[in-house]
Amino acid sequence: MEKILVVGFVEGDGSAGRGLLEAVGAARELSAALGGAAFEIGLVGEQVAPAANALAGAGAVRILGASGSDFAQPRYATDAAAAEALARASAATLIVGTGTSRWARVAAGMAHRLGGQVDTHVTGLAVESGAVQATRWYYRQRMMGRLSRTARPWVVSLDPGTVAPWSGAAGTATVESVAVALDDSARRTQVTGVRTPDAGGGSTIRPEADVLFVAGAGWTKKQADGQPHPERAQELILDFVAKAKASLGSSKSLVDQKGEGQAVLTCLSHLNQVGQTGSTPRHPKGLATCCHGEEPHVVGWRFINERRAVNLDANCGWAQGKADVLYVADAFAVMEKVNALLTK
Numbered sequence: 245m246e247k248i249l250v251v252g253f254v255e256g257d258g259s260a261g262r263g264l265l266e267a268v269g270a271a272r273e274l275s276a277a278l279g280g281a282a283f284e285i286g287l288v289g290e291q292v293a294p295a296a297n298a299l300a301g302a303g304a305v306r307i308l309g310a311s312g313s314d315f316a317q318p319r320y321a322t323d324a325a326a327a328e329a330l331a332r333a334s335a336a337t338l339i340v341g342t343g344t345s346r347w348a349r350v351a352a353g354m355a356h357r358l359g360g361q362v363d364t365h366v367t368g369l370a371v372e373s374g375a376v377q378a379t380r381w382y383y384r385q386r387m388m389g390r391l392s393r394t395a396r397p398w399v400v401s402l403d404p405g406t407v408a409p410w411s412g413a414a415g416t417a418t419v420e421s422v423a424v425a426l427d428d429s430a431r432r433t434q435v436t437g438v439r440t441p442d443a444g445g446g447s448t449i450r451p452e453a454d455v456l457f458v459a460g461a462g463w464t465k466k467q468a469d470g471q472p473h474p475e476r477a478q479e480l481i482l483d484f485v486a487k488a489k490a491s492l493g494s495s496k497s498l499v500d501q502k503g504e505g506q507a508v509l510t511c512l513s514h515l516n517q518v519g520q521t522g523s524t525p526r527h528p529k530g531l532a533t534c535c536h537g538e539e540p541h542v543v544g545w546r547f548i549n550e551r552r553a554v555n556l557d558a559n560c561g562w563a564q565g566k567a568d569v570l571y572v573a574d575a576f577a578v579m580e581k582v583n584a585l586l587t588k
């Protein structure tokens with residue numbers, strides 16, 4: 245019988261972040277699909293009680309904790325040792341991680357120390373004929389594969405946004421403290437600060453937003469009056485993004501223009517790029533504007549559930565089955581109207 249352990253690094257204030265709640269949601273579903281396999285939660289952080297209390301009603305058989313000042317900062321040596329200690333204390337056969345950078349840094353090392361195997365970017369866990377299967381995408385989200393492994397423990401890293409987070413009433417949890425053997429060499433690395441990339445677009449990238457707004461190169465092209473209007477384009481885009489609390493994406497052509505000496509939107513950088521060589525964000529809805537909808541771009545829309553596009557060209561890529569709704573219209577006029585409606 246499988247035994248599941250969720251390993252979660254708590255937030256700076258000790259709370260459970262969304263990734264941890266999603267991993268717990270996945271573990272609960274897997275436990276049920278396995279006919280009630282036991283699942284446990286292992287928490288790492290300076291103080292883990294707030295997260296443990298938030299997860300008190302999740303149905304875990306035990307909540308284990310590796311806590312103390314050694315685990316306040318994300319650091320390979322101490323994090324890997326803590327994750328390994330939790331896994332050994334649990335003796336779980338399946339270990340589910342939370343898809344954060346802190347977990348991603350240690351998942352493979354931990355699996356190696358345990359003599360197990362690891363799979364990253366997993367987007368779903370299911371049971372088929374009694375065997376656990378993990379789903380993941382290959383070749384930049386073009387092909388989906390399902391795999392199972394016989395090696396145990398099997399460590400999987402769940403991609404954020406793929407599973408419904410567990411939600412339930414908080415309670416008072418008992419945390420079983422797990423000792424982690426550390427020598428001074430494990431404490432050599434110190435995190436001295438955090439820098440957020442701010443290449444202009446950093447603060448407009450909102451992974452939790454309901455809507456992804458994508459700007460294409462058309463915003464900077466010559467319009468009906470024979471002139472480009474990049475300043476107006478930027479005003480309209482940023483106005484919508486602020487009012488709709490949307491996340492801002494871009495096509496590659498638009499962000500490449502900076503290096504090509506063309507009119508540019510200064511609110512965008514390569515961090516905003518969606519597509520084959522960009523990102524594959526996850527949002528319930530997406531609106532593409534002034535973007536042609538070519539395959540290397542649209543492949544980045546794999547996880548956008550409802551897609552709409554605004555384009556002057558009725559034969560653009562979005563019309564070839566890539567969008568649910570295509571508005572054949574001038575995006576300047578459409579967004580002006582939409583922003584006015586959002587102001588009311």
Ligand SMILES: Cc1cc2nc3c(=O)[nH]c(=O)nc-3n(C[C@H](O)[C@H](O)[C@H](O)COP(=O)(O)OP(=O)(O)OC[C@H]3O[C@@H](n4cnc5c(N)ncnc54)[C@H](O)[C@@H]3O)c2cc1C
Pocket residue numbers: 459460461462463465467494495496497498517518519520521522523533534535536537538539540541544554555556557560573574575576
């Ligand atoms: C290996 C490889 C990897 C790639 N990776 C990526 C990637 O990660 N992401 C990516 O985006 N691309 C990628 N590309 C490039 C991709 O193929 C396209 O070239 C790019 O997406 C085109 O960008 P665009 O649609 O913004 O611009 P364009 O193709 O120039 O389209 C502009 C559109 O704007 C419309 N338009 C103009 N004015 C208006 C208006 N007023 N109202 C409405 N519509 C208007 C036009 O009708 C046109 O359809 C990749 C290409 C290759 C070969």
